Amino acid sequence: MPLGARAQILRFADDGTFPNSRFPVLVYRAVAAVESGAAAPEAFEALFRRNGWGSASWRNGLFAIHHYHSTAHEVLGIYGGSVRIQLGGPQGTPVEVHAGDVVVIPAGVAHKNLGASREFRVVGAYPAGTSPDMNYGERGERPGADRNIARIPFPGLDPVPGQRGELVALWGKVR
Secondary structure, eight states, X not given: OOXXXXXXXXXEOOOSSOOOEEEXXXXXXXXXXXXXXXXXXXXXXXXXXXXXXXXXXXXXXXXXXXXXOSSOOEEEEEEESEEEEEESSTTSEEEEEETXXXXXXXXXXXXXXXXXXXXXXXXXXXXXXXXXXXXXXXXXXXTXXXXXXXXXXXXXXXXXXXXXXXXXXXXXTOO
16 A cells, blocks of 8 residues: 555444444555556455454455445455445445455445446455344344444454554544
């Protein structure tokens, strides 16, 4: 990641269906080197592991339905193509991310694939010691999901720059 790079910060309040979070979503641009429209997924996996975000790592796509996790924060490393992600639920904000970008999604924040390029590829991971559940904003998920979110430990390190990251600075203030 370029020295001094800052994350785009997006905040989403509880909308009555999706809890969203008091922690902001962080979007880091051009974290990994991109060649021919793709970055190495192994580079993201190594970066995330180095910063304590290697739990339940996966490679796949992104669901085209609003969903959130109440038992883990999530980091996405885009290693191919691009995707338009809606964050915060149906009234939330669409964000386009490209190969080389990283999105840090706090537990509770709804996210959905609004459309991706044919080359879209993503690697995801969670802070050490956590694993995700799946919630869709359906009746009956809350208040259990809210209790789960409140129990998630502070990750300690930003999955991209570690101790110097926006996550440590911003999330640490509102714990």
